[in-house]
């Protein structure tokens with residue numbers, strides 16, 4: 491997390507509390523992950539809408555996948571949501587000419603263990619783009635939802651290697667960081683694995699495992715091999731504890 495102001499820290503604490511309540515109330519229910527993710531996505535959207543008042547309109551348009559060569563990082567509940575969606579739509583996708591498991595395996599082989607910079611330098615399109623659109627759009631992780639640009643031209647130029655900088659929305663990125671970290675902090679407090687994972691690798695594990703979601707619900711870090719290495723869990727835990735200890 492970057493250095494948030496006191497209002498942002500209050501928001502983090504309030505969100506941590508809300509995620510914790512869901513985890514406590516829903517523990518053991520099939521609906522726990524859906525409830526958690528509904529809270530994650532709705533609180534993100536609501537807060538972005540409030541904080542975007544008076545700012546320019548983003549230049550992102552429906553169906554644009556120009557920036558979709560980034561390394562996508564997601565929490566375990568987000569990974570399981572995408573895994574469920576791919577399992578449910580796999581046959582329809584094959585009928586549309588997309589073998590998503592093969593596509594994912596090829597992408598994972600190419601991108602596994604890449605840093606964020608290496609992933610961008612590869613200029614490798616995301617494996618979920620088919621005929622110009624994201625096939626997991628309804629369940630895409632928060633990382634994708636928060637990658638919002640004020641200049642589509644700059645995105646096109648960056649994708650072609652003509653410029654290095656794109657004016658992305660700070661509001662979307664900072665709200666994503668707060669909401670996602672609040673959920674991770676609540677997962678940690680409730681003894682669930684709470685790291686972030688590289689999406690292609692994590693999905694490969696989740697789809698190959700006979701019950702990855704069940705193992706995770708039993709507190710096994712089943713996606714551990716896909717954990718993003720450039721984020722220190724120890725430092726994050728210290729930061730979460732420090733922020734929460736100042737709430738009393």
Ligand code: SF4
Pocket residue numbers: 555557558559560562616617618619623624625626627630631634
């Ligand atoms: S998952 Fe979808 S929105 Fe996210 S980078 Fe891939 S194609 Fe783009």
